[in-house]
Amino acid sequence: MSLKIHRLSADNYKRLRAVEITPDGNVVVIAGRNAQGKTSVLDAIWAALAGGEASRATQQPIRDGQDTAVVKLDLGEYIVTRRWTKNDSGTLTIEAPDGARYSSPQKLLDEVIGARAFDPLAFTRLSARDQKAALLATVDLPFDPDELERERKGVFERRTDVNRDVAKLEGQIAGYPLPDPSLPADEVSAADLLEEVQTAQEINARRQRHQDEIDYADSRILDFEEQLSLWRDADSRILDFEEQLSLWRERRQKYVDGLALLGPEIDVSDTKERLASLEQTNARIRQEQQRKAVAGELSDRKNDAAALTIKLRSIEKQKADALAKVQFPVDGLGFDENGVTYKGVPFSQASSAEQLRVSVALAMAANPTLRVLRILDGSLLDADSMRLIEEMAADHDYQVFCEVVGDNGGVGIVIEDGAVAAVDGVKVA
Ligand SMILES: Nc1ncnc2c1ncn2[C@@H]1O[C@H](COP(=O)(O)OP(=O)(O)OP(=O)(O)O)[C@@H](O)[C@H]1O
Ligand SMILES: [Mg+2]
Numbered sequence: 001m002s003l004k005i006h007r008l009s010a011d012n013y014k015r016l017r018a019v020e021i022t023p024d025g026n027v028v029v030i031a032g033r034n035a036q037g038k039t040s041v042l043d044a045i046w047a048a049l050a051g052g053e054a055s056r057a058t059q060q061p062i063r064d065g066q067d068t069a070v071v072k073l074d075l076g077e078y079i080v081t082r083r084w085t086k087n088d089s090g091t092l093t094i095e096a097p098d099g100a101r102y103s104s105p106q107k108l109l110d111e112v113i114g115a116r117a118f119d120p121l122a123f124t125r126l127s128a129r130d131q132k133a134a135l136l137a138t139v140d141l142p143f144d145p146d147e148l149e150r151e152r153k154g155v156f157e158r159r160t161d162v163n164r165d166v167a168k169l170e171g172q173i174a175g176y177p178l179p180d181p182s183l184p185a186d187e188v189s190a191a192d193l194l195e196e197v198q199t200a201q202e203i204n205a206r207r208q209r210h211q212d213e214i215d216y217a218d219s220r221i222l223d224f225e226e227q228l229s230l231w232r233d234a235d236s237r238i239l240d241f242e243e244q245l246s247l248w249r250e251r252r253q254k255y256v257d258g259l260a261l262l263g264p265e266i267d268v269s270d271t272k273e274r275l276a277s278l279e280q281t282n283a284r285i286r287q288e289q290q291r292k293a294v295a296g297e298l299s300d301r302k303n304d305a306a307a308l309t310i311k312l313r314s315i316e317k318q319k320a321d322a323l324a325k326v327q328f329p330v331d332g333l334g335f336d337e338n339g340v341t342y343k344g345v346p347f348s349q350a351s352s353a354e355q356l357r358v359s360v361a362l363a364m365a366a367n368p369t370l371r372v373l374r375i376l377d378g379s380l381l382d383a384d385s386m387r388l389i390e391e392m393a394a395d396h397d398y399q400v401f402c403e404v405v406g407d408n409g410g411v412g413i414v415i416e417d418g419a420v421a422a423v424d425g426v427k428v429a
Contacts, residue, residue, distance in 0.1 A: 029412025128339025329365030
């Protein structure tokens with residue numbers, strides 16, 4: 001089904017007194033000087049169709065001094081009549097050409113009319129965010145772009161946090177000395193070292209006692225050897241000295257054997273040195289243990305960041321894959337997180353003609369049934385742009401109501417003091 005306005009009448013709506021228009025052609029120019037009622041004509045169409053939304057936007061729809069305003073649109077298949085009265089909410093009726101009335105008229109309008117009275121120039125002036133919302137409303141996306149974007153943002157923010165940790169941990173690692181392979185893994189206990197020194201010292205003391213005994217025995221042996229030589233001849237003493245001598249030799253041997261059992265003298269200077277530097281060493285060990293912990297955490301965080309990067313890529317790929325399948329109303333259209341793009345650049349950077357062409361195409365796509373568009377700022381369009389709109393309207397069978405300030409060289413419907421003053425240069429009585 002395609003609907004266009006075959007006839008429009010508006011009485012006492014805003015600036016209008018009584019207007020009757022039978023549009024002709026694809027572009028319907030509503031011309032006239034300022035404040036004569038041009039926008040009132042275009043608003044009347046919108047207000048008749050949109051209901052609640054339009055009445056909220058227009059606080060005083062009834063012309064000053066009047067009690068009722070009526071707008072009637074003949075859409076061919078439907079004849080829409082909306083009436084505003086001073087103290088109630090007004091009425092809406094929809095009739096078939098044979099006079100039969102439809103029930104639930106606003107519901108019917110909402111169903112058949114869609115995006116209503118869309119103004120392509122208004123689209124070019126929307127914020128990037130609103131343009132994107134308007135574009136996305138015209139296509140069936142296999143995903144919710146906001147939700148996907150929220151997910152992407154969440155992952156991105158998490159990765160930023162993790163990368164901040166990575167940088168912090170890398171800074172910490174840089175503050176530690178390089179690992180020393182000779183350093184024990186665990187801290188050394190002073191008690192162990194002390195015990196080692198004490199045991200060694202006890203053994204060494206016992207050794208010393210043995211050595212003293214040996215030295216003493218040596219001196220005694222010398223004495224008695226001397227005595228023996230002196231007394232060699234004195235038989236009576238010989239026996240006694242020989243006995244003493246063998247006794248001392250035996251005693252010496254006992255200590256020599258003991259000394260052999262005790263083993264070589266133990267050098268404790270190294271252990272003592274280690275004891276002296278114990279605190280320093282343990283501090284280094286502790287530091288190395290901390291460095292290892294930081295390095296472990298750093299590696300974990302780096303893994304986290306890498307995993308998040310993979311996730312980000314997968315979200316981006318998911319979006320790109322899905323977008324590749326989406327059919328936008330105009331070739332070359334797309335969007336990114338900032339807004340609508342055309343041929344890969346932000347929409348606002350497309351040429352004016354490109355922006356106009358795309359906007360008109362979008363407006364058409366958004367209004368497939370009611371083939372009526374409106375341009376409130378037609379005076380801003382140059383001759384080329386106007387031609388472009390005419391061409392597109394003719395090609396796609398749309399009716400474009402276009403407000404132009406001035407008499408537009410006699411072309412179109414001229415509104416004067418709330419009424420039609422001329423049509424295509426011919427004055428209306
Ligand atoms: N309910 C109303 N009753 C009487 N006059 C009204 C009412 N609503 C608006 N107007 C007047 O209508 C004029 C604006 O009408 P409208 O916007 O249709 O003019 P326009 O021809 O589009 O003007 P412009 O060229 O400036 O866009 C203003 O002067 C305003 O004061
Ligand atoms: Mg206006």
